[in-house]
Amino acid sequence: MDSTRSQNNGKGAMTRSRRIANIALLTSLALIFSYVEAILPFNIGIPGVKLGIANIVIVIALYRIDAKSALSINLIRIFISGFLFSGVFGILYSLAGGLLSLGVMAALKKTDLFSVIGISVAGGVMHNLGQLLTATLIIENLAMFVYFPVLLFSGIICGIIVGIVCYKVMQHLDHV
Template sequence: MSKRIANIGLMTALAMIFSYVEAMLPINFGIPGVKIGIANLVVVSGVYILNIKDVWMISMIRIFLMGLLFGNGVSLIYSLSGGVLSLLVMMLLKKSGIFSIKGVSVAGAVSHNIGQLIAASVVIGNLSIFYYFPVLLIAGVVMGIIIGMLSGRILTGVKPEMNN
């Protein structure tokens, strides 16, 4: 039990550091919602090595804490809707066993962007924002492949350690 709590705390801290590092990077794609999503390394590999309940905890705690520390009420809505949809999709696809970690990661990234887009269209009350739908899909695929490949690498190193 205490090992489990320690793991959740550790992974949450790691995800928060990744979010923070990403916010520091002077990369701006000029499109709302397009970012690398380094914190998803933790979530994607978590889906493969941790209990799914723990992954939900890590993801939700990270989103709420980052929202409290650096965001405002509105930004929390976007990250929450993206995070929930993304994890839900990844959880189901991983369970189905159809795709490799790259496919799961791509589906997660794309659904994250779709979740945010839906939330944004509700918040600003304007469906015209779906103008960004194609570019958000492509961005999701690219970032999903990158995160999926890196997570695959992480798994080969971390999985044997976790079993000890």
């Protein structure tokens, strides 16, 4: 049902300029979310645990446009927010997490078995897993994996929250 909708979204094929405008708009939205998250005092003392509200935009782009656009948005967001807030290593971590998470989300969406909550839970967990793998590679110490259960559970919980938000947002996007 939702796939037919997104095809009809631009009254037939989405024009190139409309696509670019949409990606630009969503990228800036994702950037704002990254910024809000960077200044949000949501920090429970474990590095890597965060809400991932920028993922809302990515998931919606994945549903409403396509995987390619979601990838563009994610890459641009990661580089710009990396240069603005976190530095080169931050980009490296985000890149690993973002690419793995988007890859899995796109693959799971293709199966057409999952709702947006399942997709975003998988995305959240994979994002954390990607970052953990990068950290393990950089530090060259498997002991990093003691964080794994913590990051897994935080990924599940944040993924559910993000999924519910996406669901609600897309419900209203339907009326636009």
